[in-house]
Amino acid sequence: MLSQVRSALKGAGAWIVVILLILAFALWGVPDMGQLSGTAAVTVGGKSFSQQYVQNEFNRAIQSQRNQSGGSYTQEDAVASGLHNQVVSAITTTSALDQFADKMQLAMPRELVADFLQENENYQNQATGKFDPTILDSILRQNNLTVKDFERRVGEDLRRNQLVNALAARASAPDPFVEAMLLRDTERRDIGYLIVTDEMSGKAAEPMPADLETYYQENPAAFTAPEYRTFDLLVLKNADFRENLEAPEEEIRRLYDLSKERLYDKPERRTVYQITFKTEAEAQAASATLRQGKPFENIASERGLDLAAVTFTDAQKRDILDPAVADAAFADGLEEGAIVDPVRSSFGWTVVQIANVTPPETTTFEEVRDEIEAQFLDQDTRRALLSTVDAIEEVRDSGAGLRVAAEEAGLEIQTFGPIDRYSFAPGGAIIDKVPGEALSEVFALDVDEESEALDLAARDGYFFVALSEITAPAIKPFAGVQDDVDQNWRKQERQQRISDTVRGIRDAVAGGQSLDVAASQFNRAPTQLLIDRRFENEAISLPFNQQIFTATKGDLVSGPAALGEAQVIVEIRQIGYSPNQIPPEQVDAFEQYLGYQLDQELIDAFVTAVRDDFDVKINQVRLDAIFGEGQ
Numbered sequence: 001m002l003s004q005v006r007s008a009l010k011g012a013g014a015w016i017v018v019i020l021l022i023l024a025f026a027l028w029g030v031p032d033m034g035q036l037s038g039t040a041a042v043t044v045g046g047k048s049f050s051q052q053y054v055q056n057e058f059n060r061a062i063q064s065q066r067n068q069s070g071g072s073y074t075q076e077d078a079v080a081s082g083l084h085n086q087v088v089s090a091i092t093t094t095s096a097l098d099q100f101a102d103k104m105q106l107a108m109p110r111e112l113v114a115d116f117l118q119e120n121e122n123y124q125n126q127a128t129g130k131f132d133p134t135i136l137d138s139i140l141r142q143n144n145l146t147v148k149d150f151e152r153r154v155g156e157d158l159r160r161n162q163l164v165n166a167l168a169a170r171a172s173a174p175d176p177f178v179e180a181m182l183l184r185d186t187e188r189r190d191i192g193y194l195i196v197t198d199e200m201s202g203k204a205a206e207p208m209p210a211d212l213e214t215y216y217q218e219n220p221a222a223f224t225a226p227e228y229r230t231f232d233l234l235v236l237k238n239a240d241f242r243e244n245l246e247a248p249e250e251e252i253r254r255l256y257d258l259s260k261e262r263l264y265d266k267p268e269r270r271t272v273y274q275i276t277f278k279t280e281a282e283a284q285a286a287s288a289t290l291r292q293g294k295p296f297e298n299i300a301s302e303r304g305l306d307l308a309a310v311t312f313t314d315a316q317k318r319d320i321l322d323p324a325v326a327d328a329a330f331a332d333g334l335e336e337g338a339i340v341d342p343v344r345s346s347f348g349w350t351v352v353q354i355a356n357v358t359p360p361e362t363t364t365f366e367e368v369r370d371e372i373e374a375q376f377l378d379q380d381t382r383r384a385l386l387s388t389v390d391a392i393e394e395v396r397d398s399g400a401g402l403r404v405a406a407e408e409a410g411l412e413i414q415t416f417g418p419i420d421r422y423s424f425a426p427g428g429a430i431i432d433k434v435p436g437e438a439l440s441e442v443f444a445l446d447v448d449e450e451s452e453a454l455d456l457a458a459r460d461g462y463f464f465v466a467l468s469e470i471t472a473p474a475i476k477p478f479a480g481v482q483d484d485v486d487q488n489w490r491k492q493e494r495q496q497r498i499s500d501t502v503r504g505i506r507d508a509v510a511g512g513q514s515l516d517v518a519a520s521q522f523n524r525a526p527t528q529l530l531i532d533r534r535f536e537n538e539a540i541s542l543p544f545n546q547q548i549f550t551a552t553k554g555d556l557v558s559g560p561a562a563l564g565e566a567q568v569i570v571e572i573r574q575i576g577y578s579p580n581q582i583p584p585e586q587v588d589a590f591e592q593y594l595g596y597q598l599d600q601e602l603i604d605a606f607v608t609a610v611r612d613d614f615d616v617k618i619n620q621v622r623l624d625a626i627f628g629e630g631q
Helices: 002-008 014-021 051-069 075-080 083-103 110-119 133-143 147-165 175-186 209-218 249-264 280-291 296-302 323-329 365-397 402-408 436-442 482-510 515-520 542-548 584-613 620-628
Strands: 040-044 047-050 188-196 228-237 269-277 311-315 339-345 348-358 414-419 461-471 527-531 556-560 567-576 616-618
Touching (some): 040 051, 047 051, 051 075, 083 147, 228 365, 228 402, 228 436, 269 296, 269 323, 280 296, 280 339, 280 348, 296 348, 323 339, 365 461, 365 620, 414 461, 482 515, 482 556, 482 567
Antiparallel strands (some): 188 527, 188 567, 556 567
């Protein structure tokens, strides 16, 4: 655990940042009701979110990832990484929290929003450390926002953050709690254990007919046929709708050309050092010393800055806000190490040095042709699939059943059953053509009930089920299960002999014998080990390990061995701790980590309760229509 704590807390204050991340939606929160139209894809309490709204938020999240990855992030990448689920979770969570805040009549004064913008380093000029309106203006242009709309969104975000952070103590865990957890984590136990097997437990008995009959009568559950169900199943897979689809070559080329600049052209990037002086004379003097070989780091240090504060790493030209500086830094012919003459910028005279140049790259049509073709066909396939689902739902909405709806759509429905919940038919044959998720849905329905369109587990289509018959559980005749009865009786007898042997050994130890002496009667000797709470082997399973660590010194603990039918007896011989071996900095990190965990559990419980109160509803089919189609 402590190694995990070290890696989790490398950055100062990182745990506070993690608390804020529970909102998952940094700045672009809940929409105006006027933005919503059409059938809701997501509903939270009294607010609904249309497919178009969710699509816009998904697109915005993808674009943000593309900006960070240099334009190589596709919609397929987003879905594969779970970004679509994060977007939906963010929408529902922020909406629920906003409605809760409204209910509590909480408000965020505009003055606090203004203070936040002035003090937040994201809106400050790196050279001056003061609020820079050009940075804010750039953000507004990139997101097509007005100042008023931006302030409203920031205010909503600040209100949510204050609501959630009110629950966070932001303090280390109490000392007694930390001490107890440290002792628990560093506890070691010296044990002796003995594996008790069938061979140590005497000769096996042979069952009489009456014994088997009695066992059968006393254990009806072991010989009862499970509940079986008969049902109709309709599976619609993407692959079924892809046959005979073709992607015209000119269309593939057109899609490439449309996306070339956005996805396949990687512009030139440069790592640039820049620092701004008030006067041209100061800038010229700094430039001259740089040309004489003085490191830029020293220039920055003389201004009270470190090198990181004056470095734009792997930046595109558009990333440098001041146009004059951007033009100078990206002038043709500049190589690594080049020093640019001082530039008259918005805030003074700026000195620039080129630290690194990454040439532009273009992914050719031939390199991505197959990928574009697959995306094109996926879109057509998905549209055809969703159109068929809608057609089936329309027929069912008129009162018809699944079978009629399938026939009108020209689809063949399959009937399965009787089948139990584990895919077995009467007699033990495995029915392997029913998806597990469909079978689970079948056993959640009543007779004559039908499911909605539900996702296949592989996310490659949908299924419908209609339950027609339930066969209740019934005990099997003795004659038909006699071999199973015999096998089960022998297993029970064997387990009883082993348990009796374990009991005899425990009684002997309780009577004053040592475990070593009691074991010697079977020509065995206990195995001695020093173990921690994570130890396991062929004798000691993790659950049994937990029993060992809840016992006290001198106790005997017994239970099933980790492997096979044997049992194991463990004697607790010594208990030790070694918290003094943990460096103080790790203890401090552990205290901070436990404090964060306590805060996080409280916040998680609060957010979950708020979401539950506002009854989050998801229309999965409509979300699939968004996340399954290309942009």
